[in-house]
Amino acid sequence: MEKKTIKFSLLYRDMWQSSGKYLPRVDQLVKVAPHIVEMGCFARVETNGGGFEQINLLFGENPNNAVRKWTQPFNDAGIQTHMLDRSLNGLRMSPVPADVRKMMYKVKKSQGTDITRPFCGLNDARNILDSIKYAKEAGMIAQAALSLTYSEVHTVDYYVNLADKLIKGGADEICLKDMAGIGRPAWLGKIVSGIKKLHPEIPLQYHSHSGPGFAMASILEVCRAGVEYVDVAMEPLSWGTGHVDLLAVQSMLKDAGFDVPEINMDAYMKVRSLTQSFIDDFLGYYINPKNRFMNSLLIGPGLPGGMMGSLMADLESNLASINKWKAKHNQPELSQDDLLVKLFNEVEHIWPMVGYPPLVTPYSQYVKNLALMNVMQLEKGKERWSMIADNIWDMLMGKGGKLPGELAPELKKLAKENGKEEFTANPQSLFPDALDTFRKEMDENGWEYGQDDEELFELAMHPEQYRAYKSGEAKKAFEADLAKKRKDGAGLLEGTKKAEAPAAATPANFNPSSMIINVDGEQFKVSVAYGDSQPAEVSAPVQVAPTPVAVPAPVAGGVTKEVIAPLEGKFYLTKESSETAVKVGDTIKEGDLIGYIEAMKTFNAIRSDIAGTVVEITGTNGSEVEEDDILVKIQ
Structure with a gap:
C-alpha cells in the first residue's frame, strides 16, 4: 500500500510572535533563509502577515x-510562501476599508507571497x-481558515x-487553525x-499551538483523517x-507509516544556532521565560499561545493596580x-455569556481584557461588567461579524440600558473605501508610493506605525528601550546586565514620550500622536500633546462635584478626530461622555454621573491617571 505523503510548513515568523514581542530584523531573516532552504524538508514557509510588518515599522x-x-x-527554491490575514481586519487588529483590503492581496502577490x-x-x-475573492483576483492561492475552538456551539x-x-x-484550500491548541484529537479527526x-x-x-498539550496527538489524528500539510516550529x-517541534x-x-521528508541535520543545526544567536543578540529580552513552558491550565480558558506574551505583561501592571488598591484598604495582596x-x-x-467568540485575534484580547477588567472590579468590591470598552461593545453588538452563540440576558439588558443596538448587515459596510485619504497624505508629505504602490498600502494599513517609522521616532524609541534592557536585563536574558554589549546609539537629546502604539495586544512606546488601539485610520491621529485648560472662577454659591477615574490608564478627551471634546463651560447631563481611559489596549468610555457645567478639566489628552484621580469638576 502506498504511503500517504505529509508535507511540512515552517512557522518561522509565528515562532517568534508566539514567544515574545519582536521578530528578527531583515538582515537576520536574510541570513537564516538559505539554511532553511538547505534543510530540504519544507514545502512551505510562513513569511509574513499578522503583526510582522508592524514590527518592522517599530524597528x-x-x-x-x-x-x-x-x-x-x-x-x-520553489518553496511556497504563505501569510496570515485577518479578513475584515487585514493585517491589524481593527477593521480595514474595502479598497485597502483589495490592495493588500495585489501588493503581497507582487512581493512574492503565494498563499494567503x-x-x-x-x-x-x-x-x-x-x-x-480579493485574493484570487490578485492571483494568490486562497487558503481559508477555520478558527477552531471547543464549545457546545462549535461542533463537528x-x-x-x-x-x-x-x-x-x-x-482553494482549508486551514484548520487550532490557535489555542485546545482542539481534542478525536474531534479534530x-x-x-x-x-x-x-x-x-x-x-x-x-x-496548532503546543501550550495545552494536545498538539502531538492532534497532528497524528488529523494526518490519519486526510490532512496533507502540517505547520511546525523548531x-x-x-x-x-509556540508550536510543535519539527523533529518530534x-x-x-514516519513511525506511523507516513511518507515524510528527510531533514538535512547540518542545515538544521545552522538554523538552530542562528535562531539562538538572534535571541542572544536582543530578541531574548522580549521573551517572557514563562512562555517557554507548556501549561494545561490553558485548556479551560482556551487562550491562544500567540497572546500569552502580552497577557503576562498585562498581568504585571494590573497586579500592581490591584495591590495598590488592596494596600490602601488594608487587604492582603495577590500574587501573580x-x-x-x-x-x-x-x-x-x-x-x-459573550456568545462564544473563538479566542483568536482580536477577540481573544477582547475576552481576556473583559475578564481581567471584571476581576479587577470584583477584587475592588465592585460589580462585574462595570467597565466594558467600546471595541468590546462592537464585538458584542455584531459590528465585526455575527457571534457564534447568544449573549447572556444580563448583557442584552445592559446593552439596551446603554443604547447599544445589534448590527446585522455586512461588517464591511461600516468601513468604506479610504485610499484617496491616504493618497492625499502621501502627496502632502512628498512620500513615494513605492513599487506596486506598496508604500501607499503600508500607510493605509498601519497609519500610526507608518508615520512613526517615517518620522524616525519609532526607531529612536526602540533603540532607547533596547539600551535599557541591555543594561538591566529582561526576559530570557534577565540578570545578564549586558551594559557592555554594543547598543544602538541614542541621541543625547532624545527623550522618549509616553505615547503608545498597540500591535497585536502588545504595547510599544513611540513619540507620536496616539490613536485608538483599533484606530480610525481614515482620520487624522488624535492630538495628545498636553493642552492647558482654562479654569473659570466657580459660580458663587455653586457646589462643585467631581468625576473621578474608575481605573488607571491614559486619559483622553476623544479617541478619534470625528469626536468633539468636552470643554470648560459645557453643560452636560448625567450619563454624558466626558472622555476615555485607555487600559489594556482598549478605550473605556467615562461618563459623568453628575449634571451641571464643566468648570475644570484636570487631565490632558494622553496623561497618566490613577484610580480615583479627579478627571473633571462640575458645578
Whole structure:
C-alpha cells in the first residue's frame, strides 16, 4: 500500500510572535533563509502577515523591503510562501476599508507571497468570502481558515458546514487553525474526515499551538483523517506557548507509516544556532521565560499561545493596580499566580455569556481584557461588567461579524440600558473605501508610493506605525528601550546586565514620550500622536500633546462635584478626530461622555454621573491617571 505523503510548513515568523514581542530584523531573516532552504524538508514557509510588518515599522525598518527580501530565497527554491490575514481586519487588529483590503492581496502577490490564509475571529463566512475573492483576483492561492475552538456551539457539523461554504465560495484550500491548541484529537479527526468526504480534492493544512498539550496527538489524528500539510516550529522556539517541534513530528509520522521528508541535520543545526544567536543578540529580552513552558491550565480558558506574551505583561501592571488598591484598604495582596488563576476562571465563566467568540485575534484580547477588567472590579468590591470598552461593545453588538452563540440576558439588558443596538448587515459596510485619504497624505508629505504602490498600502494599513517609522521616532524609541534592557536585563536574558554589549546609539537629546502604539495586544512606546488601539485610520491621529485648560472662577454659591477615574490608564478627551471634546463651560447631563481611559489596549468610555457645567478639566489628552484621580469638576 502506498504511503500517504505529509508535507511540512515552517512557522518561522509565528515562532517568534508566539514567544515574545519582536521578530528578527531583515538582515537576520536574510541570513537564516538559505539554511532553511538547505534543510530540504519544507514545502512551505510562513513569511509574513499578522503583526510582522508592524514590527518592522517599530524597528524603523521598511516592511515592504523586508517582505521582498525574506520571500525571495524561498521563491527561488520553489518553496511556497504563505501569510496570515485577518479578513475584515487585514493585517491589524481593527477593521480595514474595502479598497485597502483589495490592495493588500495585489501588493503581497507582487512581493512574492503565494498563499494567503484569511480567517475571521468570529468565523463569519461573509468576512472570509470577501478575502477569498480579493485574493484570487490578485492571483494568490486562497487558503481559508477555520478558527477552531471547543464549545457546545462549535461542533463537528459547525466546522464541516463552514468549510463547505468557504470551498463553494472559492477557497482553494482549508486551514484548520487550532490557535489555542485546545482542539481534542478525536474531534479534530472527525472534522477533517467530514470535510474530505465532501471535498476530497481540497488540500487541508493543520496549524496548532503546543501550550495545552494536545498538539502531538492532534497532528497524528488529523494526518490519519486526510490532512496533507502540517505547520511546525523548531528549536530553540518550539513547544511552550509556540508550536510543535519539527523533529518530534517527523519522527512520529514516519513511525506511523507516513511518507515524510528527510531533514538535512547540518542545515538544521545552522538554523538552530542562528535562531539562538538572534535571541542572544536582543530578541531574548522580549521573551517572557514563562512562555517557554507548556501549561494545561490553558485548556479551560482556551487562550491562544500567540497572546500569552502580552497577557503576562498585562498581568504585571494590573497586579500592581490591584495591590495598590488592596494596600490602601488594608487587604492582603495577590500574587501573580493568584491573579492568573482568577483570570483563567473568569474567562471560562464569561466566554459563554459573550456568545462564544473563538479566542483568536482580536477577540481573544477582547475576552481576556473583559475578564481581567471584571476581576479587577470584583477584587475592588465592585460589580462585574462595570467597565466594558467600546471595541468590546462592537464585538458584542455584531459590528465585526455575527457571534457564534447568544449573549447572556444580563448583557442584552445592559446593552439596551446603554443604547447599544445589534448590527446585522455586512461588517464591511461600516468601513468604506479610504485610499484617496491616504493618497492625499502621501502627496502632502512628498512620500513615494513605492513599487506596486506598496508604500501607499503600508500607510493605509498601519497609519500610526507608518508615520512613526517615517518620522524616525519609532526607531529612536526602540533603540532607547533596547539600551535599557541591555543594561538591566529582561526576559530570557534577565540578570545578564549586558551594559557592555554594543547598543544602538541614542541621541543625547532624545527623550522618549509616553505615547503608545498597540500591535497585536502588545504595547510599544513611540513619540507620536496616539490613536485608538483599533484606530480610525481614515482620520487624522488624535492630538495628545498636553493642552492647558482654562479654569473659570466657580459660580458663587455653586457646589462643585467631581468625576473621578474608575481605573488607571491614559486619559483622553476623544479617541478619534470625528469626536468633539468636552470643554470648560459645557453643560452636560448625567450619563454624558466626558472622555476615555485607555487600559489594556482598549478605550473605556467615562461618563459623568453628575449634571451641571464643566468648570475644570484636570487631565490632558494622553496623561497618566490613577484610580480615583479627579478627571473633571462640575458645578
